[in-house]
Amino acid sequence: MNHNFKLISQRILAGGNPTTREEALSMLAASDEQTLSLVEAASDLRRYYFSNTVKVNYLVNLKSGLCPEDCGYCSQRLGSQAEILKYTWMKPQEAVEQAGYGIAGGASRICMVASGKGPTDRDVERVATMIEDLKDEYPQAEVCACLGILKEGQAQRLSEAGADAYNHNLNTSEDHYQNICSTHTYQERVDTVSAAQEAGLSACSGLIVGMKETDQQLVEAIFALKNLEGDSIPVNFLMPFAGTPLEDTWELTPLRCLRILCAVRMVNPEKELRMAGGREMHLRSLQGLALNVVNSLFLGDYLTSEGQSALDDLKMIQDGGFVVLGAEDRNLVAEHEAILREKKLESVASNNSCGTAPCSSSGGCGDQGGSSSLPVPRKRGAGTDLAPNA
Numbered sequence: 001m002n003h004n005f006k007l008i009s010q011r012i013l014a015g016g017n018p019t020t021r022e023e024a025l026s027m028l029a030a031s032d033e034q035t036l037s038l039v040e041a042a043s044d045l046r047r048y049y050f051s052n053t054v055k056v057n058y059l060v061n062l063k064s065g066l067c068p069e070d071c072g073y074c075s076q077r078l079g080s081q082a083e084i085l086k087y088t089w090m091k092p093q094e095a096v097e098q099a100g101y102g103i104a105g106g107a108s109r110i111c112m113v114a115s116g117k118g119p120t121d122r123d124v125e126r127v128a129t130m131i132e133d134l135k136d137e138y139p140q141a142e143v144c145a146c147l148g149i150l151k152e153g154q155a156q157r158l159s160e161a162g163a164d165a166y167n168h169n170l171n172t173s174e175d176h177y178q179n180i181c182s183t184h185t186y187q188e189r190v191d192t193v194s195a196a197q198e199a200g201l202s203a204c205s206g207l208i209v210g211m212k213e214t215d216q217q218l219v220e221a222i223f224a225l226k227n228l229e230g231d232s233i234p235v236n237f238l239m240p241f242a243g244t245p246l247e248d249t250w251e252l253t254p255l256r257c258l259r260i261l262c263a264v265r266m267v268n269p270e271k272e273l274r275m276a277g278g279r280e281m282h283l284r285s286l287q288g289l290a291l292n293v294v295n296s297l298f299l300g301d302y303l304t305s306e307g308q309s310a311l312d313d314l315k316m317i318q319d320g321g322f323v324v325l326g327a328e329d330r331n332l333v334a335e336h337e338a339i340l341r342e343k344k345l346e347s348v349a350s351n352n353s354c355g356t357a358p359c360s361s362s363g364g365c366g367d368q369g370g371s372s373s374l375p376v377p378r379k380r381g382a383g384t385d386l387a388p389n390a
């Protein structure tokens, strides 16, 4: 059934009925020609709740690879042959240092992530120290922890240490979950999000799309996120790493990605909606247009893969007439360019073509991940001696 998408957003803004499952399905099924009118409708909601602000988040991968779980989409999974960085827990001081690069780049939220099914109590203490140290140095920064499935009391401990939020994605629908992971259940994921909320943490939970889910399953997942009543929804687009079960899975087009983001926005009008991992390779040149639907992104690189340069992220935000939340009075593009000029001089002086300070090179050394059509394993930033992309 064809719907007038604009009427749906107008109805929502007038306090009428929320988007139904059937309407969300029709959004996913919209033709390429209809997609711009869908974006316009979703943009009305985005503008109403978030004006022209973009929340910038920054990932710090505290522990990479070496995971015993078998999530089929993940380059860190058991048996993954993906050539990613593998390292165990970084030191608190390094975590704070890495976070500082993102904060300097305009990030207001630092996402501290570790691979694994879930943390031991000792791991939680380790991360609690990192959070306390980070908050001491950057009291204004929000911290979101992402450590997997939590056990009794762990969410409370993270909250006491100063964490603001906890991320645990539902990823897909309940009935598709068993097709992508056999070592833990969908329900365990739901329970962890609930535990975080009960401990007073803001819940962040989202999706990975392009994993052979049907439109019906995607709609179920979008409504499950709505029912969770979290505060932020990251939408990841599958990066089919070579060496994982979903390698060679290419189902998404840029316009399809836009329709998915629109459907999530239309069902969750007031939630922080983030275009997350894989946006560069799947939305491609439509990333800027997607900012009219989403109000949040990750700056720079992802956990195990490279993103487009942080400078290009900031230019994209500025070019679209958006401002970075919390940095409305700063010219982040000019700041980044000044840092780059300074570092270029330093590297020429030291004959070092890839310095140790924040690297935002647009087309410079190592900057190939964002625009590549294949996932490019991250080889800079956390866990390396090289400058991060921030």
Ligand code: SF4
Pocket: 067, 068, 069, 070, 071, 074, 075, 076, 077, 078, 114, 115, 116, 117, 148
């Ligand atoms: S998503 Fe997390 S739990 Fe699953 S394999 Fe990757 S690191 Fe492990």
